[in-house]
Amino acid sequence: MKCQNDQNEDIYVLLAQSIEINESTFQILSQILQREKIQDSLEFLSSCQNQRKVELEILQEQRLNVEKNDVKKITNFLCHIKDHEFNKVNYSKKEYKKVKENLITNISNNKKIIELLKFLVHLTAVDQQYIQCGSNSLHLLVEMKAELNTQSFENIKIKNTSLQGANFIRCNFSGSEFDNVCISGINISEAKLFNCKWKNISINEEIKLNGHRNCVNSVCFSPDGNSLASSSDDNFILWWDLKTGKIKSAFQRQREVKQVCFSPNGDTLASCNGKFIYLWNYKTGKQISKLIRHVSDIQSVCFSPDGTTLGSGSQDMSIRLWDVKIRQQKAKLDGYRDSVQSVCFSSDGNTIASCSLDMYICLWDFKTGYQKSKLRGHEDGVNTVCFSSDGTTLASGSRD
Structure with a gap:
């Protein structure tokens, strides 16, 4: 033709x-x-x-x-x-x-x-x-x-862009190839990347974000990839515009802020400092709610994949599940003998993984709240857990 x-x-x-x-x-x-x-x-x-x-x-x-x-x-x-x-x-x-x-x-x-x-x-x-x-x-x-x-973008070939x-x-990029592609600031949370090939990948390092005055504890991209939230021992939460590298908003708390986490739809930011969880309206920057039930410092917050539930882990050795809509606690999971350091939902939302300084990792049934299994392999406290995008593998990090 x-x-x-x-x-x-x-x-x-x-x-x-x-x-x-x-x-x-x-x-x-x-x-x-x-x-x-x-x-x-x-x-x-x-x-x-x-x-x-x-x-x-x-x-x-x-x-x-x-x-x-x-x-x-x-x-x-x-x-x-x-x-x-x-x-x-x-x-x-x-x-x-x-x-x-x-x-x-x-x-x-x-x-x-x-x-x-x-x-x-x-x-x-x-x-x-x-x-x-x-x-x-x-x-x-x-x-x-x-x-x-x-x-689903399986087996695609992307080049020079x-x-x-x-x-x-x-997204599903399994079997795909990327050659001479800039991937700065991309959000591939829970994406499938099996057997991908990466060649000449670049990251734009022109933007260096300087604003905190103490240790940065947590960073989280907004779902649209345009903003970044960060929390620090300087008691501040900072929201950054990634295109300009400038601070959009700054919020000072009374204590160090351990973690920040965006909801899947990007409308809400959760943060924890001390015994409290704060929910923020991302668009307006105003505080929506303050969640109170933990009796010791909170170490971790994490939204469920559908954004309806927020999980939190605390030094009080408990995991709390919160109904985001009504902003009330709907469950408390007990089973640890030391501080709960991290909480993570599986991609299907059916399982919650958590870890503690008592060296154990627990898997919980989200619907019933029952403990499905208790894993021991580390020789020191476990600080973080994270599911793979397909939910078949769990990674953990420890001080050992």
């Missing part, structure tokens, strides 16, 4: 072609190309026989009266985008800043174009001809703050 293409054609004009295409067509076509292991998607889709085959499967999958020419339109788009500079140059470079800003202004609220960009990202998993195009697409999705949480500040919570 021969394509006549103007190298300087506005990339928005090309992307806007997706407005006439059913959104779910991109998802189903991507699945077909990956299932059939099509290495040259343009050649495959240029065949009228293959187009009819794909259209039939899409119609069966959607069970809708979609446009018969959807596949042909996508084929024409792939033909034109293949030789466009969008598939040749790195759009994250400074010289493309204005072009990119104008593009994002035009497409940020267009769901169909966003689905097209996701399709181009998925296309890199099978067709190497579109790796730069897919890489630029993922960069644009990150820059426009598109919803990417829990997305920046994913700075990306929010990839619970």
Whole structure:
């Protein structure tokens, strides 16, 4: 199939072609190309026989009266985008800043174009001809703050771009390859990264955050990746703007602040100092609530994956579970003989892991509050525990 293409054609004009295409067509076509292991998607889709085959499967999958020419339109788009500079140059470079800003202004609220960009990202998993195009697409999705949480991006190949500040919570990147990619400030909490390949990965170290006057005890990225909260023995909680490196807000407590933790939706920040837990409205910076039940200093706070429950561990040897909505304690878990240093929820929210200076790690059933198991392996107090993204492995750290 021969394509006549103007190298300087506005990339928005090309992307806007997706407005006439059913959104779910991109998802189903991507699945077909990956299932059939099509290495040259343009050649495959240029065949009228293959187009009819794909259209039939899409119609069966959607069970809708979609446009018969959807596949042909996508084929024409792939033909034109293949030789466009969008598939040749790195759009994250400074010289493309204005072009990119104008593009994002035009497409940020267009769901169909966003689905097209996701399709181009998925296309890199099978067709190497579109790796730069897919890489630029993922960069644009990150820059426009598109919803990417829990997305499956298995086996994609991303090259020569920046994913700075990306929010990839619970995404699946298993089998993917990243080459010459900036990953500064990305949030990959609970993401699946099995068998990933990383080459020439860079981290932007231009921003050094100076503001605390004593030991920093805890740092936590906001889910959108734009801010960072930190707590310190200087009694302060600081909120940082990661783009500028400047302090957005500062809150002074009466004692050292042991830990800070964002809720999964980013609306609430939890902090603990002394015997109290404080909940803060992230947008306004105002205190929402003060939770009181522990009788000794609190060492750890952690939100459940759905954000409805907050867990806390204390020197009073107990774990408390709090209902975030009504801001009341709903359970108390006992079983330690020394300070509880860390609390962590599994990704499915069904299990709570905790550790103590008594050298034990406990696993608790979230629904019943019963202790499922008690693990002993360290020869000194255990300070921290953390589940893997799939919940099958638990890591622990100790003074031994």
